[in-house]
Amino acid sequence: MTSIFNSVLKLCVASMVATTMMSVSLMAQTKEKFQVAWTIYVGWMPWDYAQQSGIIDKWAKKYGIQIEMVQVNDYVESINQYTAGKFDGCVMTNMDALTIPAAGGVDSTAVIIGDFSNGNDGIILKNKKSLAEIKGQNVNLVELSVSHYLLARGLESVGLKEKDIKVVNTSDADIVAAFASPEVTSLVTWNPQLSEIKGMKGASLVFDSSKIPGEIIDMLVLNTETIKDNPKLAKALTGAWYEMMGLMKNKDAKAIAAMAKASGTDVAGFNSQLKTTNMFYDAKDAVAFSISTELPKTMQKVSEFSFEHGILGDGAKDATFVGMAFPNGKTYGSTGNMKLRFTDEYMKLAAEGKL
Amino acid sequence: MKRLINRKPNRGNALLLGLLPFVILVIVYVFASHSRLADNAEDKLLPSIAQMAQTMDKSALSPSKRSGEIIFWNDTLASLQRLGLGIGISAALGLMLGVPLGLIPLVRAGFSPFIAAFSMVPPIAILPILFIVFGMGEVAKVALIVIGVTPIIVRDLQHRVEEFPKEQLIKAQTLGASSWTLAIRIIVPQMLPRLLDSVRLTLGTAWIFLISSEAIAATEGLGYRIFLVRRYLAMDMILPYVLWITVLAFLADFILKKVTCKVFPWYAKKDAL
Structure with a gap:
């Protein structure tokens, strides 16, 4: 048993040394x-x-x-x-x-x-032409990202609140494919995905970052x-x-x-x-x-x-x-x-x- | 001096030895966390255990400001539902496909190569197709688990049926059993505990697919929460969630094991579970 405890002790010491080194490397110099x-x-x-x-x-x-x-x-x-x-x-x-x-x-x-961003981020609706029509929809976007911020600013501009819509967290890697799915009717994303989706059938860009320049x-x-x-x-x-x-x-x-x-x-x-x-x-x-x-x-x-x-x-x-x-x-x-x-x-x- | 392979720990020592790695892990974590927090009290990477408890209490276990729901239980329920459905469907499909594949040579010749090839397709790589076919909702999440797990169960069960002692089949045939009777009365009852075994082994895979599907598009779920708060490096929420997932997975495994022991004692005894 003693040998086990010895190795445990060694492991503890080693980890202490490792963690101290970790914190040292973080200190500026x-x-x-x-x-x-x-x-x-x-x-x-x-x-x-x-x-x-x-x-x-x-x-x-x-x-x-x-x-x-x-x-x-x-x-x-x-x-x-x-x-x-x-x-x-x-x-x-x-x-x-x-x-x-x-x-x-x-x-x-x-x-x-x-x-x-002067248009690199945008809100896209499927088969709808104006942002106000987003009301009541599920909106696919990367939650808590700049897309989410853009959506909040966009909603503000047409007198809507976030509770008027439902946010669905969607990975930016999969959002182009997501738009092809019939359940997805509106989304917020950035380029290059944005320009990809803009070109798809039924997609219309209803709001983009050029409306909030410099933000x-x-x-x-x-x-x-x-x-x-x-x-x-x-x-x-x-x-x-x-x-x-x-x-x-x-x-x-x-x-x-x-x-x-x-x-x-x-x-x-x-x-x-x-x-x-x-x-x-x-x-x-x-x-x-x-x-x-x-x-x-x-x-x-x-x-x-x-x-x-x-x-x-x-x-x-x-x-x-x-x-x-x-x-x-x-x-x-x-x-x-x-x-x-x-x-x-x-x-x-x-x-x-x-x- | 006894050889090492003959030295067996008694019950108490075995328990101690089993706990030791966990204790070491916790000690190493506390130490690393402490040293990072000493540098920067706001460090998010390795929060202290107290911080984690506080965050979980405030953010996950108190009713949310917006909906009044307790997000922790909400997430757990949503994930377990998807997992249960996914596993359940996979197991049912596994039994329905595995038995004929293993038992009937004509079926095996026709479908076995296809199933073997299909099981090699990484579902994550064909996600866009799955989106179109299954949509983005609950169905898609369950489908991803089913697609990921079913082929493994089917192939496992097929092999178990193939391994089945020929003597029993011959005996049943001499007693006049038809192929159908053979399958239903001899094979299936003996395959059920093996199916549970297979499910236990694929639980880990099922969790991976569940978490990935929730990371792709979701509004609640354990995987959703982890990928959401990862956006601001909230390890004080991620680590307790990871721990909880581990506990849930462990419990599921444990329960399946106990069910096998209880319902199929003849099988459990044989394998000394």
């Missing part, structure tokens, strides 16, 4: 190697090409660091992994930045505002502590991003073709998705967006929506539970629990050519 997660979406494809074409390496080398862009197949999983400490940064929407890392106590900074924002989020200790990471990534934006602005055929292929469509398909994405090709436009008075208002709406749906977690007493800071000095919510920061520091450097 100056380091040279960084990992940033990205997922397939029109506004994030530039990260892929920047990596493939060596732009990321070039900028990383300039700042004496190494950056690896890691593609994750599942969007939510990539954010979860970032929140758990596996990645130093991750691409995500403003809403998910608030409800996953920030609400989870991981102080996060939106370093680059890449674009906002669904796609950004690069980095761990605040990591960039406090390693501002080089934010600088290198921002430099690479705007070099990439330069290519896209000039309609660099090679870059567009590569991004189209990597996102599983062709050049025409990719361009049509770009049309409904308000990309900030110029750093100064992104800066202007980030210091606008609209951004805090948007985030307040998002925060209220998130609280009402219980996704700020059980610790939240009201929508102000997670504090947010904006570049113009404005804040929203609890200053004692400041977890989501928007900054124009690095985009400004890019705009001024100081990177």
Whole structure:
């Protein structure tokens, strides 16, 4: 028996050592190697090409660091992994930045505002032409996602409430196939699925994100502590991003073709998705967006929506539970629990050519 | 010195040894959770046991603000209903197909290769077709379980029938039994406990298909809840749900085992269940 207890003891010690190491690796410190997660979406494809074409390496080398862009197949999983400490940064929407890392106590900074959805998210009805007709229907969507937020804003615009419809949680991977099923009469989704479904029989787009411009924002989020200790990471990534934006602005055929292929469509398909994405090709436009008075208002709406749906977690007493800071000095919510920061520091450097 | 293979633990020691891995798992978890929470009190990945209890109490076991229902029991009921239906239909189909396949050479020659090939189709990969055929509602969820589980049960039962001692069949035939009588009076009664065995073994598969079907499109259910709250990394809700699923699966297995012992004591004794 003693040998069993010995090995148990060893196992306990080993696990203690392992867990201490786990927590150590989470603590911020100056380091040279960084990992940033990205997922397939029109506004994030530039990260892929920047990596493939060596732009990321070039900028990383300039700042004496190494950056690896890691593609994750599942969007939510990539954010979860970032929140758990596996990645130093991750691409995500403003809403998910608030409800996953920030609400989870991981102080996060939106370093680059890449674009906002300007029609990339939409509500589709089958054989009905106006949004008001959604009343009483089952609506298939990814619950608690930006689709859900878009639906809430859409319903608001026609004087309906969420209780006037019934939400059916549906995986984004299966939503195109779902539309073909006779039971599905309305749904909310994003691109590329949206454009796929729009082309199907009986489908009509009754509301999309171009009606709430600037409210669904796609950004690069980095761990605040990591960039406090390693501002080089934010600088290198921002430099690479705007070099990439330069290519896209000039309609660099090679870059567009590569991004189209990597996102599983062709050049025409990719361009049509770009049309409904308000990309900030110029750093100064992104800066202007980030210091606008609209951004805090948007985030307040998002925060209220998130609280009402219980996704700020059980610790939240009201929508102000997670504090947010904006570049113009404005804040929203609890200053004692400041977890989501928007900054124009690095985009400004890019705009001024100081990177 | 006794050889290792001859050292048998007594009842108390066996119980202790059996519990040990569970205790170690809990200790490792508490330790890991504690060290992560010390870094970040809001950490969601490995919540403390108290946090989990609180979340379950507040979110899952109190009447929901919107509908007044207790979502935990609602989810459990919905999932168990789907699972029960799926397993029940699969078992019935298994018996109806497995017996003729095993017993009648002509049927076997005609359908056995097809069933063998069909059982290899991964149902998850042909979901879009299933959506069109079965829709997106309850039927689709039960159908996914049936499609996933039935072929396994059918093939298992077919083999059990094929293994059946020829002596009994010959004896029955000399006593004048027709093929039908043979099937109904000799084979089926002896296949029933084996069917239950087969069901026990496929329970795990059935749970996987249930959870996947609920992840794809649903408004309630254990799998639905897990995939929903995963959107904001609410491990304080996911982990208790996972634990609950494990308990339910274990209980289902245990109950089936007890039923087999009770209803088919001749079979249970033989296999020393």
